[in-house]
Amino acid sequence: xxxxxxxTKAVKTDxxxxxxxxxxxxxxxxxxxxxxxxxxSGDIFAANQKDLAAGEEASLPQPIMKRLxxxxxxxxxxCAGMEELQxxxxxxxxxxLRRRLxxxxxxxxxxxxxxxxxxxxxxRPDALVQIxxxxxxxxxxxxxxxxxxxxxxxxxxxxLIHQAGTESGIPAGFLTLIENRADxxxxxxxxxxxxxxxxxxxxxxxxxxxxxxxxPVMGHADGVCHIYVDESADISKALPVVLDAKTQYVAxxxxxxxxxxxxxxxxxxxxxxxxxxxxxxxxxxGCPRCLPLIEGIACTESDYRTEYxxxxxxxxxxxxxxxxxxxxxxxxxxxxxxxxxxxAEAAQRFMLLVDSAGVxxxxxxxxxxxxxxxxxAEVGISTGKLHARGPVGLFGLVTYKYQLSGRGQTVxxxxxxxxxxxFEDLPCE
Amino acid sequence: xxxxxxxTKAVKTDxxxxxxxxxxxxxxxxxxxxxxxxxxSGDIFAANQKDLAAGEEASLPQPIMKRLxxxxxxxxxxCAGMEELQxxxxxxxxxxLRRRLxxxxxxxxxxxxxxxxxxxxxxRPDALVQIxxxxxxxxxxxxxxxxxxxxxxxxxxxxLIHQAGTESGIPAGFLTLIENRADxxxxxxxxxxxxxxxxxxxxxxxxxxxxxxxxPVMGHADGVCHIYVDESADISKALPVVLDAKTQYVAxxxxxxxxxxxxxxxxxxxxxxxxxxxxxxxxxxGCPRCLPLIEGIACTESDYRTEYxxxxxxxxxxxxxxxxxxxxxxxxxxxxxxxxxxxAEAAQRFMLLVDSAGVxxxxxxxxxxxxxxxxxAEVGISTGKLHARGPVGLFGLVTYKYQLSGRGQTVxxxxxxxxxxxFEDLPCE
Numbered sequence: 006x007x008x009x010x011x012x013t014k015a016v017k018t019d020x021x022x023x024x025x026x027x028x029x030x031x032x033x034x035x036x037x038x039x040x041x042x043x044x045x046s047g048d049i050f051a052a053n054q055k056d057l058a059a060g061e062e063a064s065l066p067q068p069i070m071k072r073l074x075x076x077x078x079x080x081x082x083x084c085a086g087m088e089e090l091q092x093x094x095x096x097x098x099x100x101x102l103r104r105r106l107x108x109x110x111x112x113x114x115x116x117x118x119x120x121x122x123x124x125x126x127x128x129r130p131d132a133l134v135q136i137x138x139x140x141x142x143x144x145x146x147x148x149x150x151x152x153x154x155x156x157x158x159x160x161x162x163x164x165l166i167h168q169a170g171t172e173s174g175i176p177a178g179f180l181t182l183i184e185n186r187a188d189x190x191x192x193x194x195x196x197x198x199x200x201x202x203x204x205x206x207x208x209x210x211x212x213x214x215x216x217x218x219x220x221p222v223m224g225h226a227d228g229v230c231h232i233y234v235d236e237s238a239d240i241s242k243a244l245p246v247v248l249d250a251k252t253q254y255v256a257x258x259x260x261x262x263x264x265x266x267x268x269x270x271x272x273x274x275x276x277x278x279x280x281x282x283x284x285x286x287x288x289x290x291g292c293p294r295c296l297p298l299i300e301g302i303a304c305t306e307s308d309y310r311t312e313y314x315x316x317x318x319x320x321x322x323x324x325x326x327x328x329x330x331x332x333x334x335x336x337x338x339x340x341x342x343x344x345x346x347x348x349a350e351a352a353q354r355f356m357l358l359v360d361s362a363g364v365x366x367x368x369x370x371x372x373x374x375x376x377x378x379x380x381x382a383e384v385g386i387s388t389g390k391l392h393a394r395g396p397v398g399l400f401g402l403v404t405y406k407y408q409l410s411g412r413g414q415t416v417x418x419x420x421x422x423x424x425x426x427x428f429e430d431l432p433c434e
Numbered sequence: 435x436x437x438x439x440x441x442t443k444a445v446k447t448d449x450x451x452x453x454x455x456x457x458x459x460x461x462x463x464x465x466x467x468x469x470x471x472x473x474x475s476g477d478i479f480a481a482n483q484k485d486l487a488a489g490e491e492a493s494l495p496q497p498i499m500k501r502l503x504x505x506x507x508x509x510x511x512x513c514a515g516m517e518e519l520q521x522x523x524x525x526x527x528x529x530x531l532r533r534r535l536x537x538x539x540x541x542x543x544x545x546x547x548x549x550x551x552x553x554x555x556x557x558r559p560d561a562l563v564q565i566x567x568x569x570x571x572x573x574x575x576x577x578x579x580x581x582x583x584x585x586x587x588x589x590x591x592x593x594l595i596h597q598a599g600t601e602s603g604i605p606a607g608f609l610t611l612i613e614n615r616a617d618x619x620x621x622x623x624x625x626x627x628x629x630x631x632x633x634x635x636x637x638x639x640x641x642x643x644x645x646x647x648x649x650p651v652m653g654h655a656d657g658v659c660h661i662y663v664d665e666s667a668d669i670s671k672a673l674p675v676v677l678d679a680k681t682q683y684v685a686x687x688x689x690x691x692x693x694x695x696x697x698x699x700x701x702x703x704x705x706x707x708x709x710x711x712x713x714x715x716x717x718x719x720g721c722p723r724c725l726p727l728i729e730g731i732a733c734t735e736s737d738y739r740t741e742y743x744x745x746x747x748x749x750x751x752x753x754x755x756x757x758x759x760x761x762x763x764x765x766x767x768x769x770x771x772x773x774x775x776x777x778a779e780a781a782q783r784f785m786l787l788v789d790s791a792g793v794x795x796x797x798x799x800x801x802x803x804x805x806x807x808x809x810x811a812e813v814g815i816s817t818g819k820l821h822a823r824g825p826v827g828l829f830g831l832v833t834y835k836y837q838l839s840g841r842g843q844t845v846x847x848x849x850x851x852x853x854x855x856x857f858e859d860l861p862c863e
Contacts, residue, residue: 021788106808253845358450366837372539372843372845377848406791413668
């Protein structure tokens with residue numbers, strides 16, 4: 006039995022040849038995967054029934070049971086997603102820069118896969134298909150660890166995808182399934198073989214991954230998103246946006262958690278908001294100055310750092326736009342924050358100074374999502390500032406290399422003045 | 435006296451307003467810095483004399499003494515560099531993507547500074563000026579820790595640059611000098627206030643930084659660069675390229691350390707190389723199969739992983755292009771590797787499959803450098819695969835944010851089918 010490190014070493018070796026596969030081969034493999042999943046749908050649904058039965062037995066909460074379910078509708082969704090993915094332009098072999106350094110000395114900056122990506126995700130078996138497909142299209146090898154609740158479904162999906170991929174000429178290491186939770190800790194140590202980790206799950210889980218690995222991590226721990234209602238906000242727009250951002254899906258990382266309200270609009274706005282929140286079942290927690298204007302309990306400083314993921318909203322009065330910006334940069338998680346205002350200057354200042362992956366004017370924070378940005382699909386949302394930031398789609402899964410082609414040039418000639426560089430940027434294609 | 439963490443917190447606060455400074459203000463500050471350094475050149479040279487005297491006293495090696503020296507020539511160089519930097523296009527506020535998601539719902543991806551960058555570097559005082567200027571131009575706050583040998587020179591350069599910057603309207607936190615070596619460990623703990631670390635120094639030092647901080651690190655520990663002499667190489671081109679890559683500056687990270695030679699060209703090529711190396715004072719270490727063809731001692735496997743930074747070259751015979759590629763991906767440091775060949779197919783395969791920041795055909799590995807790539811200046815060379823890879827110039831010091839502007843849109847309308855997205859990419863400017 007191979008150790009996790011040995012397995013990842015073999016994957017690493019295969020990752021080099023992944024970089025040379027044409028878009029045609031990768032697209033054909035996606036098609037074979039679609040066909041194979043459809044041909045074996047009965048087996049997949051049967052495996053899923055086992056997971057669902059075990060979930061019933063274990064009295065899993067309804068939201069988890071719902072995500073665990075993999076039926077005809079989910080299969081259609083993932084197959085449609087893979088069909089869309091085939092149509093997306095190839096993220097590899099794109100020339101980002103083409104520069105003549107001197108006669109017959111040509112520099113190109115060309116996109117290539119990152120290499121080996123470890124994705125650790127929760128109970129949704131459709132995530133396994135999506136991630137495998139995104140990594141394949143971008144020429145990366147994926148090592149997946151799914152939730153144990155979905156073990157039977159994940160296993161059959163993996164077996165079918167792996168078989169379809171290798172039959173289409175993709176190296177066997179393109180997809181690996183890790184099934185034991187204990188193996189996660191082994192995976193975190195493989196910084197010589199894994200190039201990137203993408204954890205998808207609870208705040209504590211993502212934090213654990215970030216704190217226990219030297220492998221770069223892309224993702225987000227928490228999503229403490231803000232909406233700032235400026236003094237010049239249009240209240241008729243503001244109310245539905247705040248309600249949408251809070252209640253459209255409370256468990257989402259891009260749901261709003263803290264509302265900042267300019268003192269000059271508070272008296273008019275907050276009583277209306279309070280009534281709407283009461284109707285929607287949203288409990289309010291307010292700072293001392295706003296409590297007289299809302300129905301709610303007092304908040305403490307720890308509320309400012311809390312991602313409720315629930316029908317709870319913290320409300321704070323601010324004296325100025327700049328106080329709102331300072332609050333967001335201090336307490337927020339640099340995920341997505343919005344200003345509601347009719348003032349172009351206020352919006353511009355907010356969008357410049359708020360240090361978040363998404364800075365919005367007059368719309369719901371819930372728009373922070375790869376599909377809604379038109380990326381086709383996302384592997385996650387990153388609150389880090391390096392590499393990809395915000396919703397990460399196909400293009401966040403590639404890096405680049407510099408290719409330099411000459412005819413025997415030496416640096417000595419340039420360093421000692423016998424030759425000079427003549428930089429000239431050329432069209433990329 | 436503030437702790438390092440308190441200092442970095444204040445810098446973090448200033449970093450937000452740095453993001454709003456116009457290119458004009460940043461360029462004017464660069465000009466004021468140039469003028470101030472020139473006006474106080476006497477004081478700078480006097481401070482440098484103290485460092486040089488202390489260096490003599492401590493019998494520092496000549497190469498270090500040479501790098502420590504800051505005279506009229508070095509001052510001219512750094513001022514010329516800052517003048518070039520002023521002319522470079524603004525790396526901030528560039529629109530990378532502009533997409534209409536629906537009527538009146540506009541998404542823009544716009545470049546912005548990373549935030550707070552910690553740079554830890556060695557004895558060269560000119561590096562302090564360069565790095566401060568690059569961070570200022572890109573709207574980042576820089577926290578610098580220079581070598582103690584250059585303490586007097588660094589101090590006066592910092593004081594003058596800081597004064598010139600703040601007088602030009604740049605927030606005081608734009609530049610901070612850390613002077614005690616013990617403070618480095620405190621700095622490494624500031625993952626809530628520092629966004630990126632760039633260590634420049636020895637392999638062991640960079641490795642120490644990477645192993646002891648949760649802050650993302652950009653740079654490289656070692657540079658085990660390879661040249662592969664293919665069976666179809668032109669020997670008259672290959673000899674000068676190998677000699678240049680080895681001897682033009684042996685202490686550089688992009689100098690070649692291991693030479694791989696195809697068995698079918700070895701008998702003709704290696705004796706000539708051996709003679710040239712002998713003349714150039716380069717000691718050879720060879721694998722058993724190439725030892726009969728060269729003057730040198732036997733190498734061991736550990737040589738394949740060694741960055742000599744000296745007049746030493748390891749030579750190994752390989753049976754095929756693919757063996758060379760495998761060797762490089764296994765033992766190399768993913769920095770810069772070259773193939774010497776007249777075969778376009780061999781070059782293409784090498785450049786696709788070698789997993790390095792720089793993959794070259796028929797030129798010296800010593801070209802891996804920000805200046806030689808036409809970037810103007812570099813903060814370092816990254817062997818990581820995320821964010822910037824290879825030589826990192828001004829554009830590696832920025833990230834982006836997504837700006838979304840609407841007129842009150844909610845996600846509920848789209849999720850529940852009352853509205854649909856209509857994605858349309860628009861011109862970026």
